Amino acid sequence: MFAIMGATGQTGGMALAAILEAGRQARAIVRDPERARSVVGEGATLAKADLDDIDALTAALTGVEAAYVLNPVSVVADDVFAAAARTGAAIAEAIRRAGVPHVVALSSSGAHHAEGTGIVRSLHRFEAVLRGAAPSLTFIRATEFMENWGGMLGVAAEHGVLPSMRQPLDRREETVSARDVGRQVAQELLRPHAGERIVNLKGPAEYAPEDAARALSELLGKPVTAVATPRAEWEDGLIAAGLGASYARELAALYDAMNAGRAAFEPVGETRRGSVTLKEALAGLLAGSPG
Incomplete structure (x- = not known):
């Protein structure tokens, strides 16, 4: 039996x-089993x-041979780091109490830094609190998700930007599809080991925002142009999109770090590349959009 957190989300x-x-x-760990059943399907227990x-x-977590865990920070938390610390501590303690032999945890590129990476700092702390919680522990440090473009698809479709x-x-950077992350999670759940392992996960190639715009132009059948959002507008724009002030501030700080090259992978562990291209990921997002 394998326990999966976030089973109603992208990677889980x-x-x-x-x-x-x-x-x-598989056992899907969910907050609301009735609502989750329609998403999870009939194959898993809840x-x-x-x-x-x-x-x-x-x-x-009791009785499972392996578990996938993640620490999804509430986007409306008053203090995202305090909220993440509470959740991370609860997950680590539950792993210890249940005696889970093998744990796969979602983390991020840049998580080896204690400071200077915005919201990714919560994953640095998550890794720290999980260490020693299980005899076999794998951290999947994934780069930025291709699916993060999802919030901009409506603007691209309507306004062509x-x-x-x-x-x-025009600068190409590492990015990966959540689909590849989920598949890698499954592979790592089936690969227990002694001690700690780090798997750095990237996509099949590096992509720039201009590449995303070109792919959307082809998929939408209309010109789409990438435009740089001024730094002064980032936090207000994120808050207007529904994020709390704390999350907006730290997400903006993460993009500062990525743009400055401070959120790259640590040169340790194993490196894997997924197969989903940026265009394929965007096509999947568009296919799932209303209308």
């Missing part, structure tokens, strides 16, 4: 599907647990 959903396709049993509830998490906090617009 793909990991769950891959585990089931491999003929293994375990109800809030990620801050140590007792519920312990029950959900693709606003970008990634700058300069």
Whole structure:
């Protein structure tokens, strides 16, 4: 039995599907089983647990041979780091209490830095609190998700522009599809080991914002131009999109770090590349859009 957190999300959903396709049993850890069933499907069992509830998490993790864990920070938390610290501590304690033998945890490029990486600092702390919680521990440090362009697709389709906090617009950087992350998670769940392993996960190639705009031009059948969003507008724009002030500030700080090259991979661990191209990821987003 494999336990999967985030089974209704991008990486967890793909990991769950891959585990089931491999003929293994899976337990999806969800907040609302009734709502999750329509997303998860009938192949997995469901375990109800809030990620801050140590007792519920312990029950959900008991008896599994491996678990996929992640620390999704609430975008409206008053203090994103305090919220992430509470959740991370609860997850680590539940792993210890349940005696989970093998854990795969989602992290990020740049997570080896204690400071200077904005919201990724929460994952630096998540890694720290998980160390020693299980005898076999794998951190998947993924680069920026291609699916992060999803929030801009409506603007691109309507106005023919693709606003970008990634700058300069012609600089190609590492990016990976959440689909590839989920598939890698499944592979790592089936690969227990002694001690700690780091897997750095990248996409099949590097891409620039201008590459995303060109791909969208082809997919939408209309010209799309990448445009640099001025730094002074980042936080207000993120808040207007529904993020809390704390998350908006730290997400903007992450893009500062990425643009300055401070969120790159640490030269340790194993490196893997996914197969989903940026155009394929964008096509998937468009296919899932209303209308």
